[in-house]
Amino acid sequence: MSTPGTPPPTAVPPFPRDRREGDVAVVAFSQTRHMAADSGAPEARLVHTVVSDVLQRAGIDRGDIGFTVSGSLDYLAGTPFTFVGALDAVGAWPPISESHVEMDAAWALYEAWLRLRHGDIDTALVYGFGKATQGDLPDILTLQLDPYYLAPLGIDDISLAALQARALLDAERVTEADLAAVVDRSYAAARANPYSAQAGFTPDTLLTSEYVAHPLRPGDIARPCDGAAAVLLATGDTARRIAEAQGTRPAWIRGLEQRVDAHGPGARDLTRCDAAERAAVAAGVGAAPVQVAEVHARYSHQEPLLRGALGLDDGVEVNPSGGPLGADPVMATGLVRVGEVARRIAAGAAERGVAHAAQGPCLQHNLVTVLEG
Amino acid sequence: MSPDRQTGSPDETLSGGHTVEFPGGYTRSTGPVIGRFLTELRDGRIVGVRARSGRVLVPPTEYDPHDGSPVTGEFVEVGPAGTVTTWTWVAQPRPAHPFTRPFAWALILLDGADTPLVHALDLGPDSGPAPPRRLRTGLRVRPRLRDERVGDITDIACFRPEVDRITAPTRLDYTIRAGPALTRYLDAQLEGRILGMRSRHGTVYVPLRDVDPTDGSPGTEEVELPDTGVLTMFSVNHVPDPRAPEVPFVTGYVRLDGADVDLLALIGRVEPSRVRTGMRVRAEWLPPEERSRTRPSIRWFVPAEKGEDDR
Numbered sequence: 001m002s003t004p005g006t007p008p009p010t011a012v013p014p015f016p017r018d019r020r021e022g023d024v025a026v027v028a029f030s031q032t033r034h035m036a037a038d039s040g041a042p043e044a045r046l047v048h049t050v051v052s053d054v055l056q057r058a059g060i061d062r063g064d065i066g067f068t069v070s071g072s073l074d075y076l077a078g079t080p081f082t083f084v085g086a087l088d089a090v091g092a093w094p095p096i097s098e099s100h101v102e103m104d105a106a107w108a109l110y111e112a113w114l115r116l117r118h119g120d121i122d123t124a125l126v127y128g129f130g131k132a133t134q135g136d137l138p139d140i141l142t143l144q145l146d147p148y149y150l151a152p153l154g155i156d157d158i159s160l161a162a163l164q165a166r167a168l169l170d171a172e173r174v175t176e177a178d179l180a181a182v183v184d185r186s187y188a189a190a191r192a193n194p195y196s197a198q199a200g201f202t203p204d205t206l207l208t209s210e211y212v213a214h215p216l217r218p219g220d221i222a223r224p225c226d227g228a229a230a231v232l233l234a235t236g237d238t239a240r241r242i243a244e245a246q247g248t249r250p251a252w253i254r255g256l257e258q259r260v261d262a263h264g265p266g267a268r269d270l271t272r273c274d275a276a277e278r279a280a281v282a283a284g285v286g287a288a289p290v291q292v293a294e295v296h297a298r299y300s301h302q303e304p305l306l307r308g309a310l311g312l313d314d315g316v317e318v319n320p321s322g323g324p325l326g327a328d329p330v331m332a333t334g335l336v337r338v339g340e341v342a343r344r345i346a347a348g349a350a351e352r353g354v355a356h357a358a359q360g361p362c363l364q365h366n367l368v369t370v371l372e373g
Numbered sequence: 374m375s376p377d378r379q380t381g382s383p384d385e386t387l388s389g390g391h392t393v394e395f396p397g398g399y400t401r402s403t404g405p406v407i408g409r410f411l412t413e414l415r416d417g418r419i420v421g422v423r424a425r426s427g428r429v430l431v432p433p434t435e436y437d438p439h440d441g442s443p444v445t446g447e448f449v450e451v452g453p454a455g456t457v458t459t460w461t462w463v464a465q466p467r468p469a470h471p472f473t474r475p476f477a478w479a480l481i482l483l484d485g486a487d488t489p490l491v492h493a494l495d496l497g498p499d500s501g502p503a504p505p506r507r508l509r510t511g512l513r514v515r516p517r518l519r520d521e522r523v524g525d526i527t528d529i530a531c532f533r534p535e536v537d538r539i540t541a542p543t544r545l546d547y548t549i550r551a552g553p554a555l556t557r558y559l560d561a562q563l564e565g566r567i568l569g570m571r572s573r574h575g576t577v578y579v580p581l582r583d584v585d586p587t588d589g590s591p592g593t594e595e596v597e598l599p600d601t602g603v604l605t606m607f608s609v610n611h612v613p614d615p616r617a618p619e620v621p622f623v624t625g626y627v628r629l630d631g632a633d634v635d636l637l638a639l640i641g642r643v644e645p646s647r648v649r650t651g652m653r654v655r656a657e658w659l660p661p662e663e664r665s666r667t668r669p670s671i672r673w674f675v676p677a678e679k680g681e682d683d684r
Contacts, residue, residue, distance in 0.1 A: 040386040078393040139469060147399075148407050149432045150491060152526050154469035159478045162461030163491075167480075170459065170510045213478070214462035214504050262438030266480050266489040267430075270459065 024116045025239035025250030026346070026371065027232050028054040029339030034227035034327040036197040038133045043072075043082055046228035047129050048089035054125070054230045058242045062091045066121025068098045069112050071105030071128040072331045075140045086129060097121075104128060104296075105229065106334030106357030106367050112233050113256055122238040126231045128332035132224035137330065145361060146263055158221055158299075160265055160361045162213035165301040167270040169215060173308075176215060179300040183219040186300070186319060190326025197225045197327040219325070220300040227329025229336045243346065251342035251353075255283030255370035265362050273302075276309040276356065276366035283354075283368040285311055291350040292317045294337035296358040298324045306356060310368065316354075320344075334358065338369050345373045406435045409448055415524040419516070421486050423447040431486035432526070452483035454535060457512040460494065462504035471531060475500040477508055481532055492516075495531040507534065554583045557595075562670035565658050569596045569632055576633045600656035601677055602629040602636075609645045621645050627654055627674050641673035653677035 030053035032046055047070075055062060068090055072083045083100045092098065099115075101107045105128020112124035138156035145151045168174045190196035209217050234242050239250040259275035259282070261268050268274065280286070293316050297303040307318055319325075321340045324333050334357025341353035355369040403411060406422055410433050413420045422433035422444045429449050436443055460479040466472050471493045480489035494514060496505045514532040522528040551559065554570070558581040561568045569579035570592035576585070577596055584591055607625030614622070616639065623645050626635035640648055641657065654674035664670040 075393075078391055138467065142469065147401055148403065148411075149526050153491065153493065154467070154471060155478055155491060156467060156469070159461050159463060160491075163459045163478060163480055166461055166510070167459040210502065211462070211464055214464070216461070264432075264434075264438065264488075264491070266432075266491060267434075267438040270480075 023239070023252055024113050024233055024235055025243070025252045026338065026342035027234045027239050027242040027250055028058040028246070029229070029231050029343050030054045030057065031195050031229040031332070031336055031339060032227045032329070033195050034197045034225035034329040036133065036223050036225050036327075038131060038226055041226070043077070043086045043129050043131060043228075044088040046131075046226065047086045047127055047230075050129075050228045050230035051089050051125065051127055054232045057246055058232050058234075059245050060123065060232075060242070065123050065125045066097065067112060067115045067124040068096055069100065069108040069115070069124065069126055071101045071103050071108040071126075071335065072130055073102060073140075075135070075143060076130045076132055076137075076330060077134055090125070090127075104331050104334035104357050104359050106296075106338060106355075106369075107258070107359075109231060109233070109335060109338060109369075110256060110258065110367060113253060116233055116235050119235075122235045124233045126233060126335065127228060128230075128329075128335045129228035130329060130331035131226040132328070132330040133226050137224040141361075149264065150361075157361060158216065159213045161221075161299040161302070162216045163265060164270040164305075164362045165215050165220075165299065168301050168305060171271045173271055174301055174304050178304060179215070179220055182297075182300040182303045183325060186303075186322050186325040187219070188322075189320055190322025193322050193326060195327065196322045197223055216299060216301075222298040222324040222328035222333075225327050225329045227327065227332055229329065229332040229339055231335060231339055231342070246346075248346035249348065249373055251345040251371045251373065253369060254352075254372045255285070255368070257282035258365065258367040260360070260365040261363075263360065263364060268362070270362055271305075273305055273309040273363045273366065276306055276358070276363060276368065277311075279366050279368040280310040280354070283370050285354055285368065285370055288352055288372075290316050290352050290354050292320060292341055292344055293354040293356065294319055294321060294323065294340045295356040296324060296334050296337055298328060298333075298358075300325065302358075302363060306363070310354060310356060312354065334367065338371070341369070341371050345371050348373065404435060406433045406444065409433070411524040411526075411528075413448070413450075414526075414528045415522045417518055417522070418450055419452045419483060419529075420448045421451045421483075421488075423449055428487035429485060430488050431483055431490055449485060451485040452516065454513060454515045455481040455483035455486070455490075455532070457494070457508075457510055457514060458482050458489045459510060460504075460508060460512075462508060464502035471527070474498065475502055476531070477504070479514070479532065481514055492526075492529060493531040495533050513537070552583060554581045556666075557581055559666050559669070561597075563661075563664050563666060565600075565670070567598045567600055567629065567656070567671075569598050569629075570594075571596050577631060578634055579629055579632045579636055596631070598629045598631050600629070600658070600671070602627045602632070602654060602674075604640065604648070604650060604652045604654050604674070605635055606650055607640060607648050609648070623648050625674070638671065639673035640675070642675040 030050040074082050109126045112126045141157040243250045257279045259279040261275040295306040338355040341355040344350045351373045353371050357367040359365050421429040421431035424437040424444050425442050458480045460477045464475050477494040479494045482489040513535040516529045519530050568581040569577050570582045571594045572585035605626045605628050609621050611621050623640040625640045627638050628635050655677040656671045657675045659670050
């Protein structure tokens with residue numbers, strides 16, 4: 001079903017399949033142990049940890065990197081140009097080719113992928129970081145809303161998400177039991193993931209704790225964390241060489257597409273995620289079976305919504321890492337989704353996977369990555 | 374950084390407050406479409422703009438979010454009433470929220486509009502932490518406009534449900550005079566005694582009556598009955614009653630030992646789910662100082678045998 005006025009989704013090949021030399025792969029991934037409380041580590045230290053780790057895994061030096069791009073949000077620290085300070089961790093002298101997006105680092109990965117496809121460099125470093133515990137994340141996210149009609153109301157991200165959850169319940173697309181099952185499984189997976197925050201919720205309390213914004217309880221809502229993640233991308237033979245040296249294989253990016261919906265929650269059908277649906281079609285998610293997916297669901301109801309929008313059938317394992325409910329290192333969370341899928345493919349645990357990143361209220365802007373072994 | 378929030382023990386790094394603010398607020402241009410909406414709102418009207426597709430966008434934007442086409446110049450007054458299309462109940466408002474007590478956020482489709490508006494919804498000062506039962510998708514609501522309006526979305530203070538009910542105070546006062554039999558019955562209860570009447574047919578009625586209800590003949594004698602009996606039927610009540618301590622509560626018919634008719638009574642000190650017909654019960658009397666001639670002195674009947682409610 002297409003919304004009136006919306007062009008129907010069309011399948012666009014992400015790029016010519018025969019240009020193998022232009023193929024880009026994730027060849028290394030690192031993330032911090034995300035913390036739900038401020039450990040006192042400054043941003044540059046978080047970044048230093050993950051950048052040093054990916055370079056060590058990949059067996060290359062800082063000077064070998066063709067392009068560096070990061071994603072972060074100055075409002076998390078309340079200071080301008082936080083990303084410049086974090087460059088200390090990369091080593092920016094002599095001058096390097098560097099860029100930044102004021103977005104989740106999954107969009108930095110998008111920029112790096114475009115840059116690599118120019119064909120003149122063969123590696124790119126992507127990282128994202130944030131210390132979401134320093135301020136009040138819902139208040140910070142209110143400032144990204146429409147400044148005329150939404151922000152002055154003081155409405156926050158959690159309340160907006162709750163409007164979406166209610167719409168899904170009313171449409172009988174999900175039940176409260178479905179949400180509880182997502183939460184239960186996410187925390188069970190998160191507890192087995194050493195990088196995920198110890199969120200402190202046990203499944204027993206998830207169904208009984210007070211609603212934050214009905215129908216969402218604390219367990220339905222991602223816990224903001226301090227953390228960072230880094231991914232090394234490489235092309236063609238360089239990717240194969242770096243992977244081989246680690247005893248893994250490249251996780252090739254076979255589709256990478258983003259779509260954005262209207263900002264206002266009233267301008268959309270909240271029971272669907274049209275932008276994710278169109279991005280998934282464009283990225284070719286349905287072209288072959290998928291074994292694993294990581295989705296940027298910051299609220300429990302968004303996982304089944306995204307499973308449907310991305311066209312993932314019941315057999316696909318979704319958020320085996322515990323997902324954002326287990327740890328939400330804001331501005332790295334989307335990149336972590338890519339890394340979690342890539343490392344499973346690199347290790348041979350899956351052949352084909354989907355990583356999804358989102359930003360904006362009620363999943364406004366969606367980026368879909370298809371990775372293959 | 375405020376000095377009082379600094380900490381500085383040797384094993385702890387310094388920390389302090391930090392505020393980012395635009396003193397006086399950040400100035401933004403409205404453009405012709407949002408400006409028209411806010412100007413109309415200041416005058417107490419809510420308008421949408423018609424898109425090329427014919428749809429009325431509320432709140433209006435300069436383009437149709439579905440296809441990016443510029444909207445027409447036609448502004449359409451909508452509402453003021455509308456329908457809730459989705460909602461969330463906020464039990465503990467955040468500091469930036471418009472209420473300090475529980476309230477709802479909702480998407481509200483104003484009459485005549487094709488897109489819903491996000492706003493706050495006030496369900497009244499008695500709102501508790503649980504969503505009020507009347508809060509449902511489909512609820513009809515109307516805006517409460519501020520008296521002093523400045524041209525801001527918050528000129529609508531909130532929405533409120535349409536009036537679909539009133540609460541009418543209802544009370545009548547009477548003076549009841551008990552007949553001789555009821556007077557004797559209540560007097561006897563002050564002493565912890567239950568009086569009945571034996572009819573000329575041998576039937577024992579309780580409470581005490583003046584005459585046999587089957588034929589109007591006077592009773593032959595007063596009978597004192599024990600305060601024990603059997604529950605012959607019962608009902609679990611979920612509607613609050615001033616005579617019962619809480620809901621749900623149980624009312625039942627008690628056949629006192631030796632009586633031929635049942636006494637209507639409250640059943641207490643037992644889980645409603647454990648009450649059953651045939652259960653032995655005994656009266657639990659009010660303490661003597663709480664007894665009164667004007668009402669029964671039996672608080673309720675309780676399971677008579679130890680462990681009766683555990684079976």
